[in-house]
Amino acid sequence: IESLTVQELAKKLHREPSEIIKKLFMLGVMATINQTLDKDAIELIAGEYGVEVEEEILVDLTDLESLVTDDAPENTIERPSVVTIMGHVDHGKTTLLDSIRNTKVTEGEAGGITQHIGAYQVEVSGKKITFLDTPGHAAFTTMRARGAQVTDITILVVAADDGVMPQTVEAINHAKAAEVPIIVAVNKMDKESANPDRVMQELTEHGLVSEAWGGDTIFVPISAKQGEGIDTLLEMVLLVGEVEEYKANPERRAVGTVIESRLDKGRGTVATLLVQNGTLKIGDPIVVGNSFGRVRAMVNDLGRRVKEAGPSTPVEITGLNEVPDAGDRFIVFEDEKTARQVGETRAQRQLVSSRNEKSVVTLDNLFEQM
Numbered sequence: 488i489e490s491l492t493v494q495e496l497a498k499k500l501h502r503e504p505s506e507i508i509k510k511l512f513m514l515g516v517m518a519t520i521n522q523t524l525d526k527d528a529i530e531l532i533a534g535e536y537g538v539e540v541e542e543e544i545l546v547d548l549t550d551l552e553s554l555v556t557d558d559a560p561e562n563t564i565e566r567p568s569v570v571t572i573m574g575h576v577d578h579g580k581t582t583l584l585d586s587i588r589n590t591k592v593t594e595g596e597a598g599g600i601t602q603h604i605g606a607y608q609v610e611v612s613g614k615k616i617t618f619l620d621t622p623g624h625a626a627f628t629t630m631r632a633r634g635a636q637v638t639d640i641t642i643l644v645v646a647a648d649d650g651v652m653p654q655t656v657e658a659i660n661h662a663k664a665a666e667v668p669i670i671v672a673v674n675k676m677d678k679e680s681a682n683p684d685r686v687m688q689e690l691t692e693h694g695l696v697s698e699a700w701g702g703d704t705i706f707v708p709i710s711a712k713q714g715e716g717i718d719t720l721l722e723m724v725l726l727v728g729e730v731e732e733y734k735a736n737p738e739r740r741a742v743g744t745v746i747e748s749r750l751d752k753g754r755g756t757v758a759t760l761l762v763q764n765g766t767l768k769i770g771d772p773i774v775v776g777n778s779f780g781r782v783r784a785m786v787n788d789l790g791r792r793v794k795e796a797g798p799s800t801p802v803e804i805t806g807l808n809e810v811p812d813a814g815d816r817f818i819v820f821e822d823e824k825t826a827r828q829v830g831e832t833r834a835q836r837q838l839v840s841s842r843n844e845k846s847v848v849t850l851d852n853l854f855e856q857m
């Protein structure tokens with residue numbers, strides 16, 4: 488227990504709140520019924536009644552995650568790279584995402600209808616690449632704020648007729664902070680006013696020096712609109728993936744991150760999860776952020792029902808008791824009972840901590856005030 492209000496503590500101790508307030512007063516603390524007490528204060532009062540405060544079970548998902556991602560190298564295999572596209576407004580991010588999806592996703596997938604689930608996979612030279620659909624900036628800011636890192640590689644789109652702009656610089660900074668390799672796509676090469684040399688020059692000032700100029704940043708001239716250079720760009724993504732050697736263990740229980748989520752009238756809570764390690768299966772007991780449940784149904788980016796999803800695969804699931812947030816971590820448990828326990832504790836804790844932000848009363852700071 489991290490904190491409780493005076494009222495909650497009174498209830499747990501089977502006492503009247505007024506009695507607790509009186510006790511606090513005797514200890515030199517002026518408290519109201521709705522005030523939050525920290526752990527020390529709770530222990531102190533509980534101690535007055537000869538009650539010991541129990542420790543709750545470990546519920547930090549990041550802690551748990553390290554337990555399940557700690558794979559021996561011999562158990563891991565290559566996994567697809569996860570790519571985010573970033574760049575300044577109007578430089579062609581959406582056009583590029585669409586162009587990649589249209590040229591690659593439906594290949595050999597006769598009748599496959601692409602479905603928007605916030606991410607999709609393409610196959611290039613027999614290898615898969617996962618693209619996150621969410622605008623790169625949002626993906627970086629909301630997800631990283633939650634401590635989740637989902638991107639392996641960033642494609643930085645810079646319009647050749649416009650050059651480096653404020654959000655280009657912002658994107659570079661995000662990628663650098665996350666230590667994510669950058670591939671530069673010099674877009675709109677079909678335009679007469681295109682000036683790729685200028686883009687190269689300007690990016691040099693931000694530490695991105697093209698290989699042609701003796702640096703180590705890959706630059707690919709493209710026209711997202713006309714589909715030119717897309718194949719080369721994708722080959723470069725594969726190349727970077729090979730160099731970085733992204734690996735995962737498909738044999739273990741899945742962990743990963745929420746890409747998107749919503750409440751669907753017919754299906755209930757729907758969440759797109761990116762499996763980052765392990766394999767997610769139908770029926771898996773799962774904790775997602777502060778929600779939990781069992782994976783009821785899974786649909787892939789082509790709108791097909793699937794029974795399992797391996798590393799770097801985006802998949803839309805139903806079966807959670809509440810809608811999680813983008814950037815929330817998920818983790819599969821051995822049994823439903825534990826998943827439920829962890830999920831419920833996390834939900835409770837979130838309530839407590841949101842209350843906490845409003846007014847925290849600790850014995851220390853109250854003594855100081857007096």
Ligand code: GTP
Pocket residue numbers: 574575576577578579580581582583674675676677678709710711712713
């Ligand atoms: P925001 O989402 O608003 O930040 O923009 P965006 O980066 O997603 O750009 P978007 O793909 O919407 O493209 C902006 C405009 O540029 C559209 O009118 C596109 O048709 C055009 N455009 C994108 N790529 C190319 C290209 O390769 N050549 C030309 N000529 N126009 C392009």
Ligand code: MG
Pocket residue numbers: 580581582
């Ligand atoms: Mg866009």
